[in-house]
Amino acid sequence: MRRTLFESLTHAPLTEPAPAPDEAALAELAQSVNRTARAKLGRSLSIRQIDAGSCNGCELEIHALNNAFYDLERFGLHFVASPRHADVLLVTGPVTKNMREALLRTYNATPDPKWVVAVGDCAFNGGIFGGSYAVAGGVGGVIPVDLHIRGCPPTPTELLKGLIALLDRANEVAVRRA
Amino acid sequence: MSAMARTPVTEQGWNEAIERLAGGRATLLGLWGDGDDVTMALLDGKGVTLLSNRCPNREYPSVGAQHPPAIRLERAIRDLHGLDAAGAPDRRPWLDHGVWHGGAPTPYAFLAAEGEGLHQIPVGPVHAGIIEPGHFRFTANGEHVVRLEERLGYVHKGIERLMQGVSFDAAVKLAARTSGDSTVAYSYAFALAAEAALQAVAPPRAAYLRALMAELERLANHFGDIGAICNDAAFALMHAQTAILRERVLRAAHTCFGHRLMMDLIVPGGVVRDIAKDGADTLRALLAEARKRFPRLVELYDNTASLQDRTVTTGVVRSDFVRQFGAGGYVGRASGRDFDARRNLAYAPYDALKFDVPVLEAGDVNARVWIRIREVEQSLSLIEQILDRLPGGPIAAAIDGKGAPCEGFAVAEAFRGDVLVWLRLDSGGRVARCHLRDASWFQWPLLEAAIEDNIVADFPLCNKSFNCSYSGHDL
Numbered sequence: 001m002r003r004t005l006f007e008s009l010t011h012a013p014l015t016e017p018a019p020a021p022d023e024a025a026l027a028e029l030a031q032s033v034n035r036t037a038r039a040k041l042g043r044s045l046s047i048r049q050i051d052a053g054s055c056n057g058c059e060l061e062i063h064a065l066n067n068a069f070y071d072l073e074r075f076g077l078h079f080v081a082s083p084r085h086a087d088v089l090l091v092t093g094p095v096t097k098n099m100r101e102a103l104l105r106t107y108n109a110t111p112d113p114k115w116v117v118a119v120g121d122c123a124f125n126g127g128i129f130g131g132s133y134a135v136a137g138g139v140g141g142v143i144p145v146d147l148h149i150r151g152c153p154p155t156p157t158e159l160l161k162g163l164i165a166l167l168d169r170a171n172e173v174a175v176r177r178a
Numbered sequence: 179m180s181a182m183a184r185t186p187v188t189e190q191g192w193n194e195a196i197e198r199l200a201g202g203r204a205t206l207l208g209l210w211g212d213g214d215d216v217t218m219a220l221l222d223g224k225g226v227t228l229l230s231n232r233c234p235n236r237e238y239p240s241v242g243a244q245h246p247p248a249i250r251l252e253r254a255i256r257d258l259h260g261l262d263a264a265g266a267p268d269r270r271p272w273l274d275h276g277v278w279h280g281g282a283p284t285p286y287a288f289l290a291a292e293g294e295g296l297h298q299i300p301v302g303p304v305h306a307g308i309i310e311p312g313h314f315r316f317t318a319n320g321e322h323v324v325r326l327e328e329r330l331g332y333v334h335k336g337i338e339r340l341m342q343g344v345s346f347d348a349a350v351k352l353a354a355r356t357s358g359d360s361t362v363a364y365s366y367a368f369a370l371a372a373e374a375a376l377q378a379v380a381p382p383r384a385a386y387l388r389a390l391m392a393e394l395e396r397l398a399n400h401f402g403d404i405g406a407i408c409n410d411a412a413f414a415l416m417h418a419q420t421a422i423l424r425e426r427v428l429r430a431a432h433t434c435f436g437h438r439l440m441m442d443l444i445v446p447g448g449v450v451r452d453i454a455k456d457g458a459d460t461l462r463a464l465l466a467e468a469r470k471r472f473p474r475l476v477e478l479y480d481n482t483a484s485l486q487d488r489t490v491t492t493g494v495v496r497s498d499f500v501r502q503f504g505a506g507g508y509v510g511r512a513s514g515r516d517f518d519a520r521r522n523l524a525y526a527p528y529d530a531l532k533f534d535v536p537v538l539e540a541g542d543v544n545a546r547v548w549i550r551i552r553e554v555e556q557s558l559s560l561i562e563q564i565l566d567r568l569p570g571g572p573i574a575a576a577i578d579g580k581g582a583p584c585e586g587f588a589v590a591e592a593f594r595g596d597v598l599v600w601l602r603l604d605s606g607g608r609v610a611r612c613h614l615r616d617a618s619w620f621q622w623p624l625l626e627a628a629i630e631d632n633i634v635a636d637f638p639l640c641n642k643s644f645n646c647s648y649s650g651h652d653l
Binding site for chain 1: 273277283304308309331332333334336339351352357359421422424438474478482652
């Protein structure tokens with residue numbers, strides 16, 4: 001264990017500011033998220049993820065946001081275990097009829113102000129599961145959605161992009177309310 | 179894999195099959211409904227047999243009455259097809275929560291546990307982490323779990339119904355989204371079943387590329403799981419390190435095939451995309467990196483006493499249970515069930531590749547971690563073999579679905595166990611009926627047994643060591 005720990009002290013971090021073509025967007029996003037988050041929400045934004053019927057693909061990529069390459073927490077964005085602690089609900093999946101009630105209760109348990117981000121093509125409009133007897137449809141049909149992040153599943157970079165859009169929007173709302 | 183016909187059986191033949199299952203002379207591989215037919219897939223020393231029982235009066239003799247692994251499958255068949263298992267021990271709905279046609283959810287009668295000082299802990303369907311939804315009802319005495327009962331079905335999307343009457347293109351997309359972590363395995367099994375039905379064969383290069391994707395998927399999931407299990411024992415360092423390895427695999431997959439999870443790449447007839455020009459080099463670099471980093475993490479796992487204290491002897495699954503339930507994947511192999519579809523029901527190109535199937539006897543969380551560790555090593559070797567021997571030629575064969583109605587069946591080994599796909603095509607080449615059976619069907623019930631007499635705080639550890647699929651199970 002000591003060797004692994006020491007190595008992470010002496011080696012450059014994996015976390016990417018990397019300006020290589022594909023990673024440029026990520027580095028740029030990193031700065032942008034940081035600025036907006038700090039200005040409008042102090043230093044932190046708590047996210048509660050809810051799988052309302054997803055195939056689990058979106059969850060895998062949301063998980064990846066926590067790894068050393070994307071390191072979401074450096075922006076003050078972090079996942080929390082309870083909707084009571086959340087500012088943002090990150091909802092995946094077509095909403096199945098069997099999960100509709102649980103999603104509504106989770107939404108109601110989240111204190112205001114709150115934002116809902118629907119992640120993935122299924123969360124947008126039900127995706128390829130739309131029209132099924134067991135599916136209620138996109139997230140927007142059940143609770144109000146502030147932002148959609150499309151993709152099947154969206155990559156961690158696309159998820160980061162979406163979070164910026166959300167912060168900008170939260171910003172607008174805050175300005176309007178003031 | 180096989181265009182084997184279903185063998186029609188009378189009620190007597192059906193009952194004889196149930197006796198074979200109950201007597202341990204065969205393993206139940208699947209049980210599904212289709213119109214008036216109920217079909218069971220049996221595995222024994224000679225291979226797989228499909229037995230079909232026609233029941234125009236919508237009733238068939240319950241398999242679950244004598245062979246418990248069938249109970250949830252029978253409940254699902256009743257929910258989805260209205261075919262009733264006569265004499266079934268558990269008649270509660272399973273996937274149907276009472277809301278598909280409007281109305282409020284039906285209350286669910288959980289099984290009772292009696293005794294002094296017992297209390298219940300309801301958990302879910304919304305869990306604390308970034309995971310799929312399901313409900314766990316614990317009955318505990320202080321910290322000790324007396325009974326766990328699962329209630330699933332929350333992510334039921336009606337996948338099998340959506341597949342009815344659609345083309346291959348639409349159906350294979352649905353198959354690929356049955357369980358996102360096993361998207362390759364599901365498309366693989368679907369493609370093999372479709373090819374079996376049409377007696378088509380994917381070209382050799384496609385077969386090797388499929389296996390390459392499947393091993394990358396296995397690698398990514400095992401890396402993720404090993405870290406996540408340690409994380410549930412509060413050993414975050416391992417989680418951080420394996421998450422790096424997992425990310426490297428996903429990035430390599432993206433470089434090779436243009437999608438991190440390799441979705442929608444395997445189709446009936448072959449694959450839709452060849453490996454990128456720099457793919458082989460990327461993968462060789464990945465292998466070198468994994469071989470450098472991973473052994474050190476294994477050593478770390480093995481030498482950390484506080485971690486071993488949590489995983490050794492925790493959540494033991496009895497070997498007679500895994501045999502009875504035909505539990506696949508690391509759940510079965512950690513408890514002595516020596517089965518891997520890549521070897522036991524070998525399909526191309528695994529019949530030409532060299533690999534070991536690790537098996538342990540202890541059946542605890544630790545054993546399930548070690549099976550994954552050994553399988554990571556095997557997958558690394560398989561990827562190397564595939565790169566060394568990747569044949570040239572086309573990556574897909576033309577598939578013409580039009581012709582006489584036909585049926586196909588296949589089993590492919592996903593990272594968590596065997597995925598079964600059975601399908602029936604109509605004369606227009608459309609899917610008339612497709613059944614997908616995740617390995618989780620025969621693993622979820624064993625989690626209930628594994629947690630007994632463990633403490634509540636060890637449940638996340640046990641659960642993660644199983645890592646059953648909710649979506650793959652709920653369909």
